[in-house]
Amino acid sequence: MTTSDAEPRWVDDDAGPVVRPYAMTRGRAVAKNRFNVISLVAATRVAPSAEVGIGPEHIRIVGLCQERPLAMAEVAAHLGLPLGTVRVLLDDLLARQLVRVTEPAQHTNLPDNRVFEALINGLRAL
Amino acid sequence: MDYERSDGDKARAAVLPTAVKILVAGGFGVGKTTLVGAVSETKPLRTEELLSEQGVGVDDISGVESKSTTTVAMDFGRISFGDDLVLYLFGTPGQDRFWFVWDELALGALGAVVLADTRRLADSFPSVDYFEQHGLPFVVAVNCFDGARRYSIDEVKLALNLDPEVPVMLCDARERESSKDVLITLLQHVMKGRGAGREPASVGS
Numbered sequence: 043m044t045t046s047d048a049e050p051r052w053v054d055d056d057a058g059p060v061v062r063p064y065a066m067t068r069g070r071a072v073a074k075n076r077f078n079v080i081s082l083v084a085a086t087r088v089a090p091s092a093e094v095g096i097g098p099e100h101i102r103i104v105g106l107c108q109e110r111p112l113a114m115a116e117v118a119a120h121l122g123l124p125l126g127t128v129r130v131l132l133d134d135l136l137a138r139q140l141v142r143v144t145e146p147a148q149h150t151n152l153p154d155n156r157v158f159e160a161l162i163n164g165l166r167a168l
Numbered sequence: 169m170d171y172e173r174s175d176g177d178k179a180r181a182a183v184l185p186t187a188v189k190i191l192v193a194g195g196f197g198v199g200k201t202t203l204v205g206a207v208s209e210t211k212p213l214r215t216e217e218l219l220s221e222q223g224v225g226v227d228d229i230s231g232v233e234s235k236s237t238t239t240v241a242m243d244f245g246r247i248s249f250g251d252d253l254v255l256y257l258f259g260t261p262g263q264d265r266f267w268f269v270w271d272e273l274a275l276g277a278l279g280a281v282v283l284a285d286t287r288r289l290a291d292s293f294p295s296v297d298y299f300e301q302h303g304l305p306f307v308v309a310v311n312c313f314d315g316a317r318r319y320s321i322d323e324v325k326l327a328l329n330l331d332p333e334v335p336v337m338l339c340d341a342r343e344r345e346s347s348k349d350v351l352i353t354l355l356q357h358v359m360k361g362r363g364a365g366r367e368p369a370s371v372g373s
Contacts, residue, residue: 058235079244079277080187080256081211101337103273111184113256115244119213126218144184146276153278156254157186158359165355168207 044067045146066099066127070084071130075136075143077114082144083132084111099131104140185248188257190351191273193299195291196284199311199341200259201243202285208257210244216241216268234318240266242273257351260295261271270298280306281350283341286319289327298326305358307338309350333361 054125089104090096099121106112118128141146145151190198204212219238220372243259258273274280280299292308299306310324319327321336330336335353338344 079188079258079273080254080276082184082187082254084184088205113187113203113241113246113254115215115256115258116213116246118215119244124216124218139195142184144187146187152241154188155186155359155362158190158278158355160249160253160354161188161255162355164247164255165207165352168247168344 045116058098062121066097066123072132073126073133075129075133076133077129078146079115079125079141080146082111082113082146083117083141084143085105095134097139100135100140101134103128103145105132107141111144183252184251186252187254187256189258189277189302190354191258191260191277191280192283192294193260193280193295193306194311195285195288195295196262197292198283198284198288199313200287202313203281203339203341203347203350204245204257204259206342206344206350207247207351209247210245212243212245212259214241214243217272219266223271234249240269242269247289267298274298274302274304277330279354280304281338281354282306282308284308284310284328284342285313286310286322286324287313289324292328300331305354305361306355307337307350307354309337309341311341312338321335335358 045097083103085104085107087103087104089108092101102121103117108115112120114132115125115130118125121128123131132141132143136143183287192203194200201212201218213217216239221239239254240261241262245257247255247257251308258277261269261272280295282292282295283331296308298304308328308330310319310321312318316340325334325336328336335352335357337350339350
């Protein structure tokens with residue numbers, strides 16, 4: 043469960059990304075999807091080696107979401123990339139079926155009372 | 169078909185957990201990230217949204233010096249309950265001009281905590297207004313800073329002109345127990361509201 047601590051990070055966060063986000067997405071600014079910040083990303087297989095159209099960031103996402111699913115915001119935070127960039131990268135990964143992504147329940151379809159009860163009991167037990 | 173057996177296979181085959189989120193709003197420096205950190209299982213993480221993505225300020229070339237991209241930062245935390253339920257807590261960006269980020273964060277949120285500081289109560293007005301307008305249930309938690317004059321809960325309720333249904337409570341955002349109580353109060357409030365048949369919110373309208 044603590045594997046995220048062992049994940050490689052940017053060597054120096056203050057320096058910012060070495061590659062501009064636009065370069066990673068090959069100029070695409072807008073993703074086809076509009077994933078929620080808590081959309082869960084899970085890897086469907088082990089991280090692939092580099093291939094055409096798959097960059098180091100793609101591979102890192104698959105690696106990050108290997109052990110347990112992560113929210114899109116967590117993926118973005120671990121990679122030090124803006125949410126918009128991660129959405130574009132997720133498009134690529136989805137097209138190749140390297141990850142699956144589940145959307146949270148929207149407002150009109152809130153989780154049922156059992157979820158609320160589980161949250162309340164879970165918080166009490168923390 | 170699946171010949172790449174590894175430890176991760178079990179996790180990959182499993183059903184993904186249910187992810188839910190609660191927003192933590194309030195004025196600058198009121199303790200949003202502190203509250204998130206007090207209950208989160210990890211140190212709060214930070215993520216960013218680029219303003220230019222939304223086309224904000226794209227035509228504004230008056231300030232050539234502001235060439236660097238404007239980003240909106242959000243701090244958030246995570247609490248896992250077993251393998252099938254994850255609660256995320258998102259601190260909302262304080263600046264009012266980033267409402268589009270609020271819309272995005274509020275979409276699918278269970279509810280919100282408005283953290284208030286009685287020395288700067290007006291700082292909580294924009295958050296209260298936003299959640300009232302968007303029909304997202306919320307509670308007000310007055311963060312009791314050392315040395316801050318304690319106002320009664322009724323005084324705060326009156327000053328914020330809140331609906332009598334909205335819970336108002338005192339808290340210490342640094343304390344895990346206190347922050348847990350705030351979240352539990354919110355969840356109970358949301359459940360109660362659902363029982364009363366509250367109209368679903370139309371966030372983003």
